[in-house]
Amino acid sequence: MIVRLIHPLEFRLQRTDQRPKICLSDHAIRATQLDEPVPLAPAQLTDDPNLATIAGHLAKSTFGGALADAPSLSVHHRPQRGSTAEIDYLLSVGDHLVPVEVKYQRNVDLNRDARA
Amino acid sequence: MVIAGSSALRIERGRDSLTGRIHTVNAPILSLSEIARFRGIGPLEPFLNDNGYANLRHHDFWQQLAQHGRDHADARDEAFSHFSQYGGYPFAHSTSHTDLTSLNGRITENVVQRMLRHDLQGSLLHPDLDPQLLSLVFSLACRYAGQAPSHSSLVKQVNRPFDDGALQGANCMSSWTAP
Numbered sequence A: 001m002i003v004r005l006i007h008p009l010e011f012r013l014q015r016t017d018q019r020p021k022i023c024l025s026d027h028a029i030r031a032t033q034l035d036e037p038v039p040l041a042p043a044q045l046t047d048d049p050n051l052a053t054i055a056g057h058l059a060k061s062t063f064g065g066a067l068a069d070a071p072s073l074s075v076h077h078r079p080q081r082g083s084t085a086e087i088d089y090l091l092s093v094g095d096h097l098v099p100v101e102v103k104y105q106r107n108v109d110l111n112r113d114a115r116a
Numbered sequence B: 001m002v003i004a005g006s007s008a009l010r011i012e013r014g015r016d017s018l019t020g021r022i023h024t025v026n027a028p029i030l031s032l033s034e035i036a037r038f039r040g041i042g043p044l045e046p047f048l049n050d051n052g053y054a055n056l057r058h059h060d061f062w063q064q065l066a067q068h069g070r071d072h073a074d075a076r077d078e079a080f081s082h083f084s085q086y087g088g089y090p091f092a093h094s095t096s097h098t099d100l101t102s103l104n105g106r107i108t109e110n111v112v113q114r115m116l117r118h119d120l121q122g123s124l125l126h127p128d129l130d131p132q133l134l135s136l137v138f139s140l141a142c143r144y145a146g147q148a149p150s151h152s153s154l155v156k157q158v159n160r161p162f163d164d165g166a167l168q169g170a171n172c173m174s175s176w177t178a179p
Helices: A027-034 A049-068 B008-013 B032-038 B053-057 B059-071 B073-086 B100-120 B131-143 B151-159 B166-177
Strands: A003-006 A021-024 A074-078 A087-093 A096-100
Touching: A003 A049, A003 A074, A021 A027, A021 A049, A021 B131, A027 A049, A027 B100, A027 B131, A049 A074, A049 A087, A087 B053, A096 B053, B032 B073, B053 B059, B059 B073, B073 B100, B100 B131, B131 B151
Parallel strands: none
Antiparallel strands: A003 A021, A074 A087, A087 A096
16 A cells, blocks of 8 residues: 555544545655655755755655554544644554654754644 | 455455455565665664554653664664665665666556556456546645645646546545545
């Protein structure tokens, strides 16, 4: 499976934004299909800082794609809703929900970036 | 008797539905520790065991994972650098020197075209898929990787090159994004 759709988690049967998050199994597929290689390694990104935003999306895609392949692990995301901030991924492990925020940047502000 | 195959969508061509007798085995791309092993980097042992997902719910696990990363930073960064440049398919790391042109050709032929032409178009689930439309939708999926684009914006982009096939594009996108 080279494309995975991560669907939003439904809370208390409330209707949420139904947009799935698109995850690729490998960012090299994107580079080949669009003829647009985007490196992920920080050292390679310094050559073209404009690609940093796309690299951030690809980091989220790679993380989601890897987890979607994991057996016995349910993966969702939570889109922004009103004043409730978005959560990149929600992992259902048994009866536990583990929120995961993927930040692909040099400096992470835990107060600001992990608000959700 | 065991019947194995990677073109799972074609299994419908058989007379038997095989309900309850199908098991999917996912073969994901190489992990960083596997890339390190392929390229002789390391040691870089995986921190998460194959059946260790229950540990994800423990706060300690994430802290120890971060420490594991710091402890093996050199090997991790070198393996990640190769992953960054070549991706995670095994054939990208089977030799020490990877030719990017050849790699792109193999990914196009063995992964992308195989899925678009053989698995999806050949499937009885979607016998009417337009190859051009399919390729366009796949390109959009690549373009929006890691994001959750709205249905309407995707439909708009799909329909743009298909003046006469707007309805077909919209229908395809509806079935594609349905949960």
